[in-house]
Amino acid sequence: MSDPDQFRLQTREWLVANCPASMRGPAAPEAIYRGGRKGSFPSPDAQTWFERMLERGWTAPDWPEEFGGGGLDAKHTKVLREEMKALGCRVPLSGSGLWMLGPALLEFGTLEQQQQHLPKILRGEIRWCQGYSEPGAGSDLANLSCKAVQEGELLRINGTKIWTSGADQSDWIFCLVRTSDQGPKQSGITFLLIDMAQPGVTVKPIELISGDSEFCQTFFDDATAHIRNVIGGLNQGWAVAKRLLHYERALMSELSAVSAGPKLTPVDCALKFSAAGPEGTLDPVTRDRLARYQMDRMAMEHTRQQLFEASVSGVDTSNTQLILKICATELDQQRAELLLELMGMQGLGWEGEAFSEEELQLLRQWAYSKALTIAGGSSEVQLNVIARRALQLPTR
Ligand SMILES: Cc1cc2nc3c(=O)[nH]c(=O)nc-3n(C[C@H](O)[C@H](O)[C@H](O)COP(=O)(O)OP(=O)(O)OC[C@H]3O[C@@H](n4cnc5c(N)ncnc54)[C@H](O)[C@@H]3O)c2cc1C
CATH class of the missing domain: 1.20.140.10 (Butyryl-CoA Dehydrogenase, subunit A, domain 3)
Known part of the structure; x- marks a missing residue:
């Protein structure tokens, strides 16, 4: 990898030449591209910017090149972020797939799971939402009761998730589900990826005081997920969940x-x-x-x-x-x-x-x-x- 100082100069030059003027400076929420089958680019410049960054793997600069990422190490990623910040360049793509699920998959996913999901996340093809909270499980997350029962190669899911940001615009949801009632509450939880485009999944938006409606309640009525969509092992989801929360908090800071x-x-x-x-x-x-x-x-x-x-x-x-x-x-x-x-x-x-x-x-x-x-x-x-x-x- 090139010398960081040289990389800085090259990066600055490239950003100056390629980041459209309208993609610099703070963005209103509706001006941020979040990808997904239901998503569209907020402007032609947003599309140009996304495509140029994607070509270099810079929608996910520090993910491995084999999945379409930029393959940058931490030092080079930092240089890129600093240069983008100095010029006010917006991120070309945003969302919980990119900031939360992707890093967790890189850490806990199998190669097959990484190959299936990571490229679609960084290309903005699939938009993800987070199914952690429930009406009876927010701060006390381990109290969650949305159930998944194994039937051969499938898991059958019943229950509800609340405060699911962007669920009405998302294609898949990463969820914490209860797969066992034995032992401590944390040890019966599984981290599961669920395709939302199926009859058993219903999403209802919730309106907020700010006038927005970014939250939803998500209902599962006999929805299913293949067992290969379990991340980190059956009943082993708590470790994945906690790690993902670490990424979420880093993002929020x-x-x-x-x-x-x-x-x-x-x-x-x-x-x-x-x-x-x-x-x-x-x-x-x-x-x-x-x-x-x-x-x-x-x-x-x-x-x-x-x-x-x-x-x-x-x-x-x-x-x-x-x-x-x-x-x-x-x-x-x-x-x-x-x-x-x-x-x-x-x-x-x-x-x-x-x-x-x-x-x-x-x-x-x-x-x-x-x-x-x-x-x-x-x-x-x-x-x-x-x-x-x-x-x-x-x-x-
Ligand atoms: C903008 C936003 C986006 C969100 N997006 C998502 C999402 O995409 N997916 C998702 O799953 N969830 C999401 N959430 C939900 C969020 O994770 C929960 O709101 C949060 O974990 C708190 O849970 P709760 O709302 O059930 O509150 P509760 O757990 O009922 O807490 C109510 C109050 O009691 C206090 N409290 C609770 N327990 C204790 C304790 N032991 N000691 C002291 N005080 C306590 C809390 O601090 C809080 O003030 C989102 C929330 C917000 C605000």
């Missing part, structure tokens, strides 16, 4: 990946909405809050960078990642609160001509930010996990 809409910073916002007061300057309390936010934000960036360096050198960063997920999502909420306060009356608009599109989006972003400390495991439960696992504090 990458603020830019989860914050949709305008990327106005609190300082931008203060300048725009508050600085033109009678004195032309901000009051000391607001200035103090802004400075604190900026410092926390910078500390977060540095910590993330440090964590990445450590993981490249082979250090296990999973405990720190748990902490970072809490800090990053709470910081994102602080940002949303601060923005809204700085906007004053303009921050109160849900709809109507008195408010600009940007102002309306910021309010929706604020509403959505409430979900960040719940998705991927609520902050309260994360604190319990950190106390037990990372700090090894005694538990009752």
Whole structure:
């Protein structure tokens, strides 16, 4: 593999020449390409960008070339990400197949499973959703009761999953199902891949306060999956599930990946909405809050960078990642609160001509930010996990 400095120069040159101008800068959720049979490109530029990146294997730069990935090692992947960030290039493809299931398959899947699923994920052919939570099993995930019973080479699935993001747009679902009631709850769980295009699978969207409807409830009534779609072995799914959660939390600590809409910073916002007061300057309390936010934000960036360096050198960063997920999502909420306060009356608009599109989006972003400390495991439960696992504090 080429020298990282040389690779950086070549990558920068290629990105400048190939990333369309409209594919640079923050993207609204509807402008992100997520692939799948029901998906379409949000714009011709999005398609061009996706195709160019795919050709180089850079929709999944660090996956092996044999599956269509870029085959980059951690150092080169980091260089690519840094260069994309510096130019503001958007990811050409997003989704839980790419960020969560793919890495888990690379770790736990058989070669046959990897060959079947990985190329379709990185080519955007199949869109995946995550079937973990149930009405009676969220924080206490191991309590799940969606059942799969083996019948020869098939597993027959009955039960329901809730809060399944994007299920109505997805083709396949990776699910945790109960395959045994014997022993501890965790030891009767299987990680199963299920094709959603079958009569026994029904999806019902759930509307949110933000006005979006990204969640669904997913019902299984005698749906089936072939036994070859079990990942990590029958009743061995808990280890796969936990590892996948690690990828999910890592993703959530990458603020830019989860914050949709305008990327106005609190300082931008203060300048725009508050600085033109009678004195032309901000009051000391607001200035103090802004400075604190900026410092926390910078500390977060540095910590993330440090964590990445450590993981490249082979250090296990999973405990720190748990902490970072809490800090990053709470910081994102602080940002949303601060923005809204700085906007004053303009921050109160849900709809109507008195408010600009940007102002309306910021309010929706604020509403959505409430979900960040719940998705991927609520902050309260994360604190319990950190106390037990990372700090090894005694538990009752
Ligand atoms: C934006 C978003 C996207 C999501 N996408 C998906 C998805 O695609 N697939 C999927 O399967 N799930 C998804 N979820 C669901 C998510 O994983 C759950 O909401 C989360 O795990 C919490 O579970 P729950 O909602 O059942 O809350 P509960 O477990 O009922 O918790 C309710 C409250 O009680 C607190 N609590 C619970 N137990 C304890 C405890 N032991 N100590 C202290 N406090 C406790 C929690 O912190 C929380 O505040 C998503 C959630 C959100 C917000």
